[in-house]
Amino acid sequence: MKKLLLAAAIVCSHAALAQKLTATERKIVASVQQNMPQSEKLLEQVVNINSGTLNVKGVREVGTVFQKEFDAIGFKTEWVSMPETMQRAGHLVAQRKGKKGKKLFLIGHLDTVFELDMPFTKFTRLNDSTATGQGVNDMKGGNVVILAALQALHANGLMKDANITAYFTGDEERGGKGPESRADFIARAKQAEVALAFETATNLHTVATARRGSSTWLLKTYGTAAHSSGVFKPAVGDGAIYEAARILNSFRETLSQEQYLTFNPGLMVGGSEVSYDEAKARGEVVGKTNIIAPGATVTGDLRFLTETQKEAAREKMRAIVVQSLNKTRAEITFTDGLPGMAPTPGNQKLAALADQVSRDLGYGAVAAGDPGSRGGGDISYVAQYVDCLDGLGVSGKGAHAAGETINLKEFPLLVQRAALMIYRLTL
Incomplete structure (x- = not known):
């Protein structure tokens, strides 16, 4: 009986907090929830393709999967190739140009640390709250968060005049040598006002305003x-x-x-x-x-x-x-x-947005995490040019190691938060 009362109290609390959302935002959340089976299926599909950085064919194959999904929601997509001598797959870019709201730059990466000569682990559900697989949280899960959030906005006709560039690099884990590796990435970021990166979330309540x-x-x-x-x-x-x-x-x-x-x-x-x-x-x-x-x-x-x-x-x-x-x-x-991604007032303002969205959804507070707990990431290349926030991807454990996992309970919540953040930034 106590458990039932507690569950009822939680539902009522979430319902009350959800009243802080607009009618449009509630529709976005509903779209995310409705599409979660397809989002998980997409995650399974890309996890089951080896895309170690040096597996150029595999990285391109994963990129092609995402490219088709972006095409389906009205993005113009292209592949930015690297010099053949670099032996890297290149980068996938998906773009919508508009005049409404902030110009957004969404960052993911297609490669993983798991090369072809390493033991392969497919996407496997361990229980109702956990799945494992190569790159499931770093960062194929983060890529799916980006796509699923945009799909929810598209389903509600909310991206018609938005200015959004999604940039999925192909060599984040082992960057190609030479300035060409990030020249286009940096150039496009300079045209934006806000960069959001979807590397692994430490947890539901922490984001990164700085990275070493x-x-x-x-x-x-x-x-x-x-x-x-x-x-x-x-x-x-x-x-x-x-x-x-x-x-x-x-x-x-x-x-x-x-x-x-x-x-x-x-x-x-x-x-x-x-x-x-x-x-x-x-x-x-x-x-x-x-x-x-x-x-x-x-x-x-x-x-x-x-x-x-x-x-x-x-x-x-x-x-x-x-x-x-x-x-x-x-x-x-x-x-x-x-380079380092130093904490700035602009970055903290984005963290405040994540906090407000999370509270409005009924998921509690969000705060900036310890920069010393994270390694480097692609967002650092552009941190000196635009306001930045990272750690917006999925939560899980064991990144870069056999047995890497994703928290499936928090997966839809993080997609919802991302979708509402992007929506509010594009108003």
């Missing part, structure tokens, strides 16, 4: 090759491996407590003969215990919230590198990757 950027660094240290019995002696010195160890530990001691800043040495090789293949992220080394290593190589990443934080960290790292041990020397080089 990422870059890489390469450290090389050099010492004098000699018999190990002479290590530390003035004429021989400490060797390349000790020099690398000194630098890495100094990085940790000097910089590890700074908020939102992380740096991780992901690969290290050192010995008598060292080779490092950057393209394959592979190192080979030859060495003996009784030979002081003349060479060592370490590569890692650097993550940061703002460009100012990135540059300040690099200066501190360079200062540590030049303080060499006896008879050693070192050099470090940095390579830019994703």
Whole structure:
């Protein structure tokens, strides 16, 4: 009896809160709910196509599925190809031009981290609230949220004069080398006023007003090759491996407590003969215990919230590198990757919109999450040009790992929230 009373109270509460929605908005919500079986079927279809970044054919196949869906609701679609030497599939763009409301730029990506040589996991319902499958939340689920929200608006004739560009990149997980990879993406975003990205939602109540950027660094240290019995002696010195160890530990001691800043040495090789293949992220080394290593190589990443934080960290790292041990020397080089998406008043305003829509739907408050809990994303490329919000996709667990899941209970709620956010922005 208590359970029935509680359920009735929840229904009444949601009904009361839903009164904050306009008649049109209630129709949008109804359309989302009515179409959810088809939305889940679409998600299953695209999850069951391997689209690891390097599987160009698979990425294009997933893109073709979405392209047909966008065509059906009146979007003009095209495929932005990349140079053949880049070995990437390119990007799907769907666009409607109009003069009403904000110019919106909706961001998804077609690729996953699961390449063809990895074990394949199809879409599988585990129970009534959970399903698993490759890319089910990162981010094929997010792509479906975008499409399902737009389908609900189309079903109610609400996109006739909207200005919306949906941009699904084909290499978010392993970006192609060179400026061409994101040139068109950035150019089109600059024409918009608001960018909404549908990467995985932490949960129903959290969005991202900021994301950390990422870059890489390469450290090389050099010492004098000699018999190990002479290590530390003035004429021989400490060797390349000790020099690398000194630098890495100094990085940790000097910089590890700074908020939102992380740096991780992901690969290290050192010995008598060292080779490092950057393209394959592979190192080979030859060495003996009784030979002081003349060479060592370490590569890692650097993550940061703002460009100012990135540059300040690099200066501190360079200062540590030049303080060499006896008879050693070192050099470090940095390579830019994703810029940071800094929190801005405009981004916070979008978070406030998500919060209001969620409350109006009866789903509770929404707040900005911790930027340190997220990696980089495509939205960071355009954050300096437009107001941005991310984390609007589906919720789930285990992204980038076997057993990745989607929360099917929150799936329709997140589509409803996205649909009403887009609707209100296009008024």
